[in-house]
Amino acid sequence: MLIAPSLLSCDFSIFRDEIIRVDEAGADIMHLDVMDGHFVPNLTFGAPVIKKLRGATDKPFDVHLMISEPHRYINDFADAGADIISFHTECDSDIAETLDLIEKRGVKPALAIKPGTPVDAVLPYLDRLYMVLVMTVEPGFGGQSFMPDMMEKVVFLRKEIADRGLKTLIEVDGGIAKNTIATAAKAGVDICVAGTAVFGAPDAKAAIDELKVLCG
Template sequence: MKLLAPSILSADFWRLGEQVEAVVRGGADIIHFDVMDGHFVPNITFGPVLLESIKRHCHLPLDAHLMIENADKYIPEFVKAGADWISVHIENNPHIHRTLQLIKGLGAKAGVVINPGTSLHVIEEALYYADFVLLMSVNPGFGGQKFIERSVDRLRKLRQMVNSINPNILIEIDGGIKEDNVSDLVRAGADVFVIGSGIFSYEDIEEQTRRIKKKLTALEAV
């Protein structure tokens, strides 16, 4: 099943609750949170308090992508706030096995994230322990960036790695994903599609969510 994960980073925070409800009605499968601390990436966004607020009113799984330093320190807070999926970067989490086990031990799905400039071989060992892997198709830090075309080839190679090491892993892709490039990403092997401005920049967010979800469902059936 191909899963759609709208990223609230691109939402209008004045209307955040309303817009989350719109993507839920439109058929979103997961709500994605881009958590940034201004150290690992050059931006600051939000923390567990916001996630907890949405959890009280949203039945969908919440996916916390932690672009932060000292992730192990904050993981319990995000789980307590209601995160169902938590992912951390291979680039700044040297004890990745321990971190993934921490996430799983707290009852959440554990993911490993890899940036565009990092060799896929770096995450090979982590694939034995993760529930999902998040392939960045832009440099993390800001929404609305242009998709890095080489990410399609990286996705194909990652799909081969996952199939040979741990076929149960889901591959999530995040960055510059729009309605017009999801077809290529489905064919290359992605399972979960994080989309920010490709949904929230539209006047009718519910309808845009529904349109992309319908396209993913149709592609899955091919």
């Protein structure tokens, strides 16, 4: 299991220091949630902030675009140093064209689906994806409760990926904690995004280590 701390839960007043802290604590990936206040009812940060933070770590930047028109900003996030760009099937951009833009920039493409979206939405694009992000909460705010029924999507995707002979990774985001991560691991998740479970812990390294141990 790879652990991707959600920087949405960090202390923004010391953003760079928080990245360094979880890097040293054993984080595998840095998960950065970009929200536009339209696609989801919250605002976070954009490409200029990510570009300034890129030098804080050499760990991959997993940029999750919760925005209405991701195709307009792919070059900005690629220039900022994104290693993975995920965007939502529910967005207003043409999915195939947006994937084209990501691939042309040499960034790893990923698609995300909200809890209410059928997993079938990603299937036409699965062969092109580095990763599928299954939201286990409604996107927009941290600290929500894990939706265990979303694991049905993960199980289905795991089989579909295997049947097609692909290496596509499955990531889940939302409510990952000590009491939920084993459920995600059992379903076949590769990457768990964890916010409060890491940044809210008194010892980030101990928290990350424990999450990994609980995966078995």
